[in-house]
Structures are given as structure tokens and as C-alpha cells.
Amino acid sequence: MKTFDEYKDERLLAEYMEKAVAVDRIGQSYIFEGAKGTDRQDMALSLAAALLCKGKEGQSRPCKTCHSCSLMESRNHPDCITVTHEKPSTVSVKDIREQVIDDIDIRPYYGGRKIYIIPDAEMMSPGAQNALLKTIEEPPDYAVVILIVTDAALLLETIRSRCMILSFRKEPVFVPEGEEQEEIFRRMDNILKGSKEEDAASLMSYARMLATDGKDILPDLFSYIESACRDALLTKCTAELTGGTGAGYIGKMSGMTYEGLENILQAVDRARHDILNNVAAEAVLDVLLLKMREA
Ligand SMILES: [Zn+2]
Structure with a gap:
């Protein structure tokens, strides 16, 4: 798990996330788009860790030392849910219903927030996206949903319009020759x-x-x-x-x-x-x- 200042390729993005956490101006639904191999997944975990961190006031988050951070480090935090899918190429209505919709109203185990990370979100069937839509329209105030996709354009417009889209670089910046x-x-x-x-x-x-x-x-x-x-x-x-x-x-x-x-x-x-x-x-x-x- 990385802290925000460890991101070299995504310095602006990491700085934005860090400030947003510090002043508590966090959206409830995000799309992290970018090719595989970019920092999209790591950044989702850093954001989750920062939001769940129980570090002291004024300390930068994630602190990497508190109990919550160590649970995140071992990927065992009960309030950070990474959605899995049964079929290799589809995230089905059933996956979304069981792991997100039926779970989201249960209050966070440790009090704070509850973070849902949905990798391969472009594999969500239209049915799954529509099922999720109701949740991201009116999530409980402690919940944050992060969709990870290669390209936000692969999601329904109704989903996109309710999320803050953050783009991770697909390629290194071109150097003219x-x-x-x-x-x-x-x-x-x-x-x-x-x-x-x-x-x-x-x-x-x-x-x-x-x-x-x-x-x-x-x-x-x-x-x-x-x-x-x-x-x-x-x-x-x-x-x-x-x-x-x-x-x-x-x-x-x-x-x-x-x-x-x-x-x-x-x-x-x-x-x-x-x-x-x-x-x-x-x-x-x-x-x-x-x-x-x-x-
Ligand atoms: Zn911490």
C-alpha cells in the first residue's frame, strides 16, 4: 500500500487525493480509468486506506502505522470491500447485488467509512450497472464506491454522470524527437x-x-x-x-x-x-x- 507522496507518475492526482482527504471533501463515487499497469488500483487502495486511517489528528493519511492501516496492508480491512466476480469476463447483477447492494446498508465495522472497490468495472453487464446505479444515486453517507475501468466510455452514461472521473496515464509522456x-x-x-x-x-x-x-x-x-x-x-x-x-x-x-x-x-x-x-x-x-x- 502506497502513501500519496509515493506516486511519481501521478503526482497531481495523488496531491489532489491527499488534499481532498485532508479537508474531507470526498466524493461518494469515483471512476478511476486507465490501462492495466497504471496506478489506478494502487490509488484506489491508498484512497481507501486514507479514508479508513485512524492516525492522529494532523498526521498525513494513510499513516501506515495504525491498526486500520495494518489491516489495509494485509488486505483484511472489513470496511474495504473489493468486489469479485464468479465468471471471468462478466461482473453480474448477482455479484453486484450480493457484494454491494445487500451489504452497503450495514454500517461500517469500525465506525468511519466503508469503501467499495469494483475492479474490471467495464465487465459489469448493463443489468449490473443499472442495479448499481440506484446505489450510487443515494448511497449512505459513509459509503464510497470506486469503479476501476480501462476507459470510462465503456460504462453507461447514467453511471458516468454520477461519478468523478480520474484518468491515469496510459503511456509515458511523449518526448519529441x-x-x-x-x-x-x-x-x-x-x-x-x-x-x-x-x-x-x-x-x-x-x-x-x-x-x-x-x-x-x-x-x-x-x-x-x-x-x-x-x-x-x-x-x-x-x-x-x-x-x-x-x-x-x-x-x-x-x-x-x-x-x-x-x-x-x-x-x-x-x-x-x-x-x-x-x-x-x-x-x-x-x-x-x-x-x-x-x-
Ligand atoms: Zn493509519
Whole structure:
């Protein structure tokens, strides 16, 4: 079990979680999305341990020394329930009913909270998701449900809209090679930061250049934009928890609204989808860059 300061790849996420625990602003349903091998499962256990920790006032949580933390370390805490499934490729209504729905109204064994972790949540049948939906709509105030998925898009919209979605990096951050790629990423940074150098005409020529010379690195460029937006979102959330300004992205992104950042993320999704479906890349990129400029 890791403490929040042990996360190197997910520093912003860990910092957000730590602050949220410290000021007791915890949501009741989360989706941790990311590929297998990312920190999604470890972070769910750290969050559970932090919420259940009985460490002294002012101590950082999880403290790793209290009785509750040692139960978590041995994966034997009665108030942290990891949902298992009988069939290898399905989480059924029965699994959800027996391990979550029928259990959640029983008060926590140690008083505090009760955490439900659902790994492989994308394997939940639609029936299982609908059964769970009623629970996450009105959970008892001590309960926290964490769904672990590869991609939140694999869950029903009704579930997604009730959860806070936290994304874990799928790949290491792309490092551009050579002058041409460096220039492509430098200009993308400029656009993300709202540089005045980038007007409508320069965006169009950038889109043309990307559609020809930059075609091979478009997937990396899209991931780059997404990770910049996610970092900005997290920085914003963390700053709100502590009342500070956050040491996030310089320039435009730090002042962007949640909506503006979400709009960029949606536009990237759209662009990726269109390019996979062979829509002319230059037009797709034109639309994306303009959306980014407007956001
Ligand atoms: Zn503890």
C-alpha cells in the first residue's frame, strides 16, 4: 500500500487525493480509468486506506502505522470491500447485488467509512450497472464506491454522470524527437497557453503542416493535449480544495473554466474519431485548433 507522496507518475492526482482527504471533501463515487499497469488500483487502495486511517489528528493519511492501516496492508480491512466476480469476463447483477447492494446498508465495522472497490468495472453487464446505479444515486453517507475501468466510455452514461472521473496515464509522456517534432509540440504549447502569436491564419497553416508532416505523431499530440487539460483540471480542483491558486499551467490554462477544459477534451475525442474514420485530417485539425483557441 502506497502513501500519496509515493506516486511519481501521478503526482497531481495523488496531491489532489491527499488534499481532498485532508479537508474531507470526498466524493461518494469515483471512476478511476486507465490501462492495466497504471496506478489506478494502487490509488484506489491508498484512497481507501486514507479514508479508513485512524492516525492522529494532523498526521498525513494513510499513516501506515495504525491498526486500520495494518489491516489495509494485509488486505483484511472489513470496511474495504473489493468486489469479485464468479465468471471471468462478466461482473453480474448477482455479484453486484450480493457484494454491494445487500451489504452497503450495514454500517461500517469500525465506525468511519466503508469503501467499495469494483475492479474490471467495464465487465459489469448493463443489468449490473443499472442495479448499481440506484446505489450510487443515494448511497449512505459513509459509503464510497470506486469503479476501476480501462476507459470510462465503456460504462453507461447514467453511471458516468454520477461519478468523478480520474484518468491515469496510459503511456509515458511523449518526448519529441528532432527539430521538426519539437517545433510541432512547441506550437501546441503556445496554443494551449493562449499565445497571441497564434491567430486564425497561423492556426490554419499549422493544421496544414500537421496534416502532412505531422501525421505520424497525431496520436501522441492528441494525448499530449489531453494530458495538459487533465493536469489543468486537477490543478484547478486541488487549488479549490485548499483555497490557493495552484502551481499549474502558466498562462491561459490556469484561468480556464472547467467547461472550457472539458470542451477541449471533447474536441480531441471527436478529432481522434474523425481521423480514424478517414475524414480529411486538415479539416479535422482546423476545427480542433479553433475550438482550443475559443475555449
Ligand atoms: Zn493509519
